[in-house]
Amino acid sequence: MAKVKTGVSPRLSRMLEELQEGVEDGLVPAWIFNDPELFELEKEKIFSRSWVYLAHESEIPKPGDYVLRYVLDNPYILVRGEDGVVRALLDMCRHRGMRVCRAELGNASHFRCPFHGWTYRNDGRLIGVPAEREAFGQDFNKEEWGLVPIPRLEAFDGMIFGNLDPEAPSLEEWLGEIRWYLELVTKRSPQGLEVLGPPQRWVVHTDWKLALETFLSDSYHTLMTHRSLIELGIAPKDAKYAMYGEQIHIPGKGHGSMVVGAPPGAKLPPFWGYPEEMLERARTSYPTREQFETARETRILLVTLFPNFSFHNPIRKPDHKYQGAVPMLTFRVWHPLGPGRIEIFSWALVEKDAPEWFKEKTRLSYLRFFGSSGTFEQDDTEIWSHVAHNAATPQGRHLRFNYRMGLKLEPDPNWPGPGVAYGLNFTDANMRNFHRRYLEMLLS
Amino acid sequence: MERTQALLNCLYHEAELLDEGRYREWLALLAEDVRYRVPVRVTKERGPEGGVSGVMEGMYHLDEDYTSLEMRVARLETGFAWAEDPPSRLRHFVTNVRIGEPRPTPKGEESEVRSNLLIFRSRWDRPDYTFLSAERRDVWRQEEGGWRLACRTVILDSATLPTHNLSFFF
Numbered sequence: 001m002a003k004v005k006t007g008v009s010p011r012l013s014r015m016l017e018e019l020q021e022g023v024e025d026g027l028v029p030a031w032i033f034n035d036p037e038l039f040e041l042e043k044e045k046i047f048s049r050s051w052v053y054l055a056h057e058s059e060i061p062k063p064g065d066y067v068l069r070y071v072l073d074n075p076y077i078l079v080r081g082e083d084g085v086v087r088a089l090l091d092m093c094r095h096r097g098m099r100v101c102r103a104e105l106g107n108a109s110h111f112r113c114p115f116h117g118w119t120y121r122n123d124g125r126l127i128g129v130p131a132e133r134e135a136f137g138q139d140f141n142k143e144e145w146g147l148v149p150i151p152r153l154e155a156f157d158g159m160i161f162g163n164l165d166p167e168a169p170s171l172e173e174w175l176g177e178i179r180w181y182l183e184l185v186t187k188r189s190p191q192g193l194e195v196l197g198p199p200q201r202w203v204v205h206t207d208w209k210l211a212l213e214t215f216l217s218d219s220y221h222t223l224m225t226h227r228s229l230i231e232l233g234i235a236p237k238d239a240k241y242a243m244y245g246e247q248i249h250i251p252g253k254g255h256g257s258m259v260v261g262a263p264p265g266a267k268l269p270p271f272w273g274y275p276e277e278m279l280e281r282a283r284t285s286y287p288t289r290e291q292f293e294t295a296r297e298t299r300i301l302l303v304t305l306f307p308n309f310s311f312h313n314p315i316r317k318p319d320h321k322y323q324g325a326v327p328m329l330t331f332r333v334w335h336p337l338g339p340g341r342i343e344i345f346s347w348a349l350v351e352k353d354a355p356e357w358f359k360e361k362t363r364l365s366y367l368r369f370f371g372s373s374g375t376f377e378q379d380d381t382e383i384w385s386h387v388a389h390n391a392a393t394p395q396g397r398h399l400r401f402n403y404r405m406g407l408k409l410e411p412d413p414n415w416p417g418p419g420v421a422y423g424l425n426f427t428d429a430n431m432r433n434f435h436r437r438y439l440e441m442l443l444s
Numbered sequence: 445m446e447r448t449q450a451l452l453n454c455l456y457h458e459a460e461l462l463d464e465g466r467y468r469e470w471l472a473l474l475a476e477d478v479r480y481r482v483p484v485r486v487t488k489e490r491g492p493e494g495g496v497s498g499v500m501e502g503m504y505h506l507d508e509d510y511t512s513l514e515m516r517v518a519r520l521e522t523g524f525a526w527a528e529d530p531p532s533r534l535r536h537f538v539t540n541v542r543i544g545e546p547r548p549t550p551k552g553e554e555s556e557v558r559s560n561l562l563i564f565r566s567r568w569d570r571p572d573y574t575f576l577s578a579e580r581r582d583v584w585r586q587e588e589g590g591w592r593l594a595c596r597t598v599i600l601d602s603a604t605l606p607t608h609n610l611s612f613f614f
Contacts, residue, residue: 197503378609
């Protein structure tokens with residue numbers, strides 16, 4: 001592991017050494033969840049060099065369709081040009097820096113700056129400059145003054161990611177073996193996924209890593225945080241239901257997944273309860289037989305990509321009286337706004353070729369259990385905000401959190417997928433792997 | 445005037461029930477076929493028709509029927525609904541009430557009722573609070589036993605919500 005570099009303050013340098021000392025032993029200091037100086041370092045070392053999720057292709061299906069998205073506080077217009085190509089253009093006029101896109105979504109052939117009127121096509125080219133010759137002369141070359149694209153833009157199965165670092169490894173290399181788990185969702189149907197509308201967005205006073213950990217590794221919290229849903233008969237009767245799963249991490253990458261089946265003795269339908277016709281399509285749609293077999297036994301699936309993207313795909317139903325099961329799928333960006341403050345972007349998605357009745361039920365399952373008003377999720381955000389508050393207090397910030405769950409577990413040699421897998425989901429293995437990668441990036 | 449006063453009384457009574465956390469009594473104010481929706485609001489450019497826009501039809505913060513609202517209330521009663529335990533201190537400020545003409549329907553006489561809503565929310569012992577501002581577009585129906593809320597659409601004034609969850613009712 002690299003030594004803490006010069007260039008950071010002596011205070012931060014001491015803090016990083018403390019993190020470095022603790023991480024292998026499963027001890028993580030509370031201050032990592034709310035510290036202004038560390039947040040500045042995260043912006044520079046993590047978010048300026050990582051692949052960050054921006055949009056799903058189905059949000060902008062037609063030429064001219066656009067949505068506005070962010071990497072840190074940089075606004076990007078994700079826009080499909082007339083040529084069908086998706087670009088991410090920095091929403092900043094090349095003349096004086098005003099925003100040229102003044103909506104969150106829409107369809108436009110061009111973007112015009114309201115300051116001096118410079119006008120850009122939806123592929124970013126500058127096409128109009130008021131009084132061009134009088135103001136800038138004959139030799140003004142508009143080709144040099146187009147909107148600036150994000151340094152890197154790549155997609156995986158319809159998921160569009162951007163990277164501020166022109167030297168970054170390819171998205172494929174960045175993802176590595178986690179693709180096997182991503183594909184359990186992206187390749188469930190040959191048609192792929194579509195969004196069920198724009199994202200819900202809301203602000204939570206917490207740290208992006210705290211939110212992320214819940215989806216990356218923390219099946220343990222379901223016992224207590226989500227007890228109300230167990231009481232209502234929405235979650236399985238066995239309060240330890242999320243323990244009976246496999247937890248997998250990808251060493252060196254920071255990514256992880258949790259694949260949970262039915263608790264022993266519980267009668268839950270196979271394949272999350274997706275309709276039989278979708279199960280049949282999945283049989284030939286998945287790249288490998290192992291993926292199909294794994295998917296058939298799955299009831300809850302989570303995948304988290306370093307640094308701040310998660311998806312959650314649990315078995316659910318639209319309400320507590322509903323007979324049967326209707327799974328739901330949500331994509332997440334834990335967008336960092338500042339120390340101890342995030343904005344959540346939350347999408348609901350479904351397979352394009354799912355039956356219409358199912359799309360409607362899965363939409364309702366999502367809305368009632370996850371997202372801004374979700375009966376599961378609202379308890380998570382309540383708790384995350386108090387943890388982040390304590391993590392900034394003078395005494396509390398020095399406490400070390402216990403990440404030692406499952407420290408002595410042996411990997412499961414029979415797991416058919418890639419990565420390091422454990423056959424008991426009550427472990428902090430994915431979190432320890434995340435923090436190892438987190439520290440490595442902070443120090444490099 | 446009698447109808448106007450009756451509907452105003454409904455709105456104020458409802459606000460009292462919500463502020464005091466009397467959710468079972470609140471459920472009794474709802475029609476069995478109630479639709480209760482909070483669409484996602486987005487920033488959009490001014491359209492040729494003018495006015496304000498950005499009310500999404502494709503995505504909601506809440507899209508509820510009687511059963512799912514009852515589920516949310518039942519959850520609050522489990523003793524493990526941490527988002528509202530301890531409960532938020534809520535105050536519903538209801539103003540600018542506009543009442544439409546009555547219209548007969550097979551289920552009873554209905555009236556459109558629009559109101560402005562400001563919700564103050566404070567939690568724990570912190571001095572900070574959040575405000576949510578919205579317009580409510582309701583349909584109230586005269587049924588046996590009184591007026592029932594048959595439909596509510598909440599037009600939020602925020603695109604990105606300035607609060608950590610929607611664990612309460614509008």
